[in-house]
Every structure is written in C-alpha cells, then in structure tokens.
Amino acid sequence: MTPSFPPATSAFADGKLLLFVISARNQSVQCSISRDALERHFWLPAGASDALTLKAFAHGRLRITVVAERRTLKSAGAPIALTAAEFAR
Known part of the structure; x- marks a missing residue:
C-alpha cells in the first residue's frame, strides 16, 4: 500500500479531523x-493553527x-477514522 497525500490532506472536518487518502489494493481509501x-x-x-x-x-x-494501512486490511475499502486510542499502544 502506498500512501497518497493530495491537496485534500489540508481538509479539516470541523477542525477536529485531518482528512487524507491512502492507496490500498488499487483503490483510494479516505482516511x-x-x-x-x-x-x-x-x-x-x-489550539494550534492548521499549518x-x-x-x-x-x-x-x-x-x-x-x-491506517492495517485498518484497511479489516475494512475492505471503507473510510478509516483514526483516533488517539489507536496510537496508545
């Protein structure tokens, strides 16, 4: 899987999520x-800026x-939402 970071990487949903896309199994997966x-x-x-x-x-x-790539193995192309809990390990 190859990560892809198009201009959409700068998109923020309500200031609480940073959106990005990865390429997995020849399809783009919204993350x-x-x-x-x-x-x-x-x-x-x-309170940091978008930059x-x-x-x-x-x-x-x-x-x-x-x-995100590990999650795509279980999600079959569904959008991936990563939270703090997934990095606590």
Missing part, C-alpha cells in the same frame, strides 16, 4: 485522524499511514 490523536501522540499543541496541524501530521506520517 482521517483526529486532532486529539495528533495532540496526544504527535506533539501538536492544543502546525499539517506539520505534525507530516512528522508522524509514517506511523499514521502504517496504522
């Missing part, structure tokens, strides 16, 4: 990571995509 997960596990300061949120995402991209 999101909660702002809470970025704050708890990727050193994003509370800092994207920077935190970029720094944690490898770990985030590995978790």
